[in-house]
Amino acid sequence: MAVRTQFENSNEIGVFSKLTNAYCLVATGGRNMAAFEKELSDHIPVVNTSIAGCRIIGRLTVGNRKGLLLPNTATDQEMLHIRNSLPDSVVVQRVEERLSALGNCVVANDYVALIHPDLDRETEEIIADTLGVEVFRQTVAGQVLVGSYCSLSNQGGLVHPLTPVQEQDELSSLLQVPLVAGTVNRGSGVIGAGLVVNDWAAFVGLDTTATEISVIENIFKLSGAQPQTIVTEMRNSLIDTL
């Protein structure tokens, strides 16, 4: 199910956190961990960290179940901390790349990844190796920052609202998951910054309207399995629309 939360009064969850099926990274500060821990700590490790002293870790890193890539600005201390906190199955690798905001340039699930058309060949190979995915150079809605305008999980994907239908179909066939164009945080088109998702959970900003949440839950197949939870969740959404 999709949970509404905020990171220190900001609705851009995707900037300050990174969620995959095996782990979750959250930026330091305040009581930000609370929402994430409540949902996730039973199943996956939730790690408090920073990259290069910055808190925008969601936009600097990219990862999936098999690995995590850090920019060259990440300090050794941080890298060590992350490697210690994550399970051994996850490969942590630092990437020397001119475009160091990996979270903006790359979007990946456990099988396939889309990258910025200008990324180095070397980086592409590292991604393919570390994350164990098939890599495609693509743009989304004419934007090269695929990580900002698209959010991907193993079940589905959400893209920028101005993505033409043709491109949606093309991407869908590439990624082998259903795609939909939608918005998050009350009409914002920057999906990657507003939303983090894995196969069973999603976190969105507090401003997200019920319609948007229903779209997200639909495409990422997040609605809980038990009918009771469906009823309670739907009732919450209905009350929101009023």
Place this chain on the structure above:
Amino acid sequence: MMNAQEYFANQEPAALMVLCCICGTAIPANPSNMCVNCIRSQVDITEGIPKQLTVQWCRGCNRYLQPPAHWVPAELESRELLTLCIKRIKGLNKVKLVDAGFVWTEPHSRRIKVKLTVQNEVFNGTILQQIFIVEFVVQTQMCDKCTRREAKDTWSAVAQVRQKVDHKRTFFYLEQLILKHNAHSQAVGVKSRPDGLDFFFANKSHCLKFIEFLQNVVALRTKSSEQLISQDDNNNTYNYKFTFSVEIVPLCRDDVLCLPMKTGAALGNIGPVVVVYKVSNLIHVIDPFTLNVQELSSHRYYNDPFRALASAKQLIRYTILDVIPVGPTRGKFILADVQLARDSDFGMNDTIFTTRTHLGNIFQPGDNALGYDLSTANFNEADLAALKGRGLPDVLLLRKVYPERKRKERKRHWRLRKLTVEEDDGPVRRMDVEREAHDYETFLEEIEEDKDMRSKINLYREPDAEQIMQRNKEEKAAQSMLDEGADDGDDDDEGDVGLEELLDDVDINQDEYDEDD
């Protein structure tokens, strides 16, 4: 892929549909990603704009007030009224005005409804267009001009212009100057008084400006006084009526003066007997025996005021018998000795006068002239004090004249404008009226003869100016034949007013609402 193509073919190409983030209806993607209704319910771009305003209207003259003080005449549902209403709406500079128009309201309802279409940017990049109505309540308010007209008490400063002389030539000339420079534009009224005119103004500063204009054209002396009308002790403001007494120097052209000793000494020792040959804001005098030319300012005059020995009414006709230039010249003045005889003496006796004159260039033997006969005149001893016992000359020549023409049938091909002057209440004597008419006729003749004076005032052409000129020329030719060449050389000198000097007289309706308050 084939299926997809068919799918595309069936659908409309512009299918960038997303769900409105608030209500969930499918809309094409826009920068705010909300459907129009949701945007409308969220934002009101007319927020800062007042929906009900007042506008002031004057019943008397059907004008609307544009603050702070300008009144605009406009009809209902006219373009000017629309501009006025839109200007009054505050907050229209934050939005873009696309369209404006009136919604019909009953004329007597005192309401004006204006329908406006505005556009503005909401959220990030979406432009929203909205139509709304602003209602104006019409309040009646009397404009300043109507108030003043109703109160009949309109002036707060008056310039009382006087000249203690028995003719009105100066005032006719002054009237033409004022008309030419439009110095009376701010005067609320003009009244005619014995010996002068009163000019009424609404503002002390307008009055002062008028008096300054007068100071530049004639020699005068002013004295001011004020009368307290009302006062407000809480604000320490006082309401006055100002009166300026403007006295014009009583010396005119063609006057003979005997300057007092001190004045004569200050003016380069000019001889006490002088003739005034030009009047502007200084009195220009010339000594006919020495060709000494000086200027007398009003300040110096009023230090030691005196009256003229003789003025234009005392001129009599002479006939020139002989002219002998003496030698000294000064500009257009040539000193000459002349022998002349009075026209009244012709045929009676052989009295011949010899005198010196400054107009040697004008006279030829056989001409007629106007001059003062000082031999038969009586003067006060006090007036002649400066002479210190010396005698007066017998004759002083002033002007040349042409034989009397029958002017009555001869119409002029030009005319002058007149000031609208309120007549003085009081018994009007026929003698005064006749005298004034005679003075006016003399003034017109003077204008015809003096090019210099003409250049300072405006002359307007009669509608059929050319025909009149033609007729006059024929008459002149006919008469000159009768007079057997007595006027041979003089036709050019008379300086008939040429057509090129005349302005077209446009009959503008002098509206009361010419200028702003």
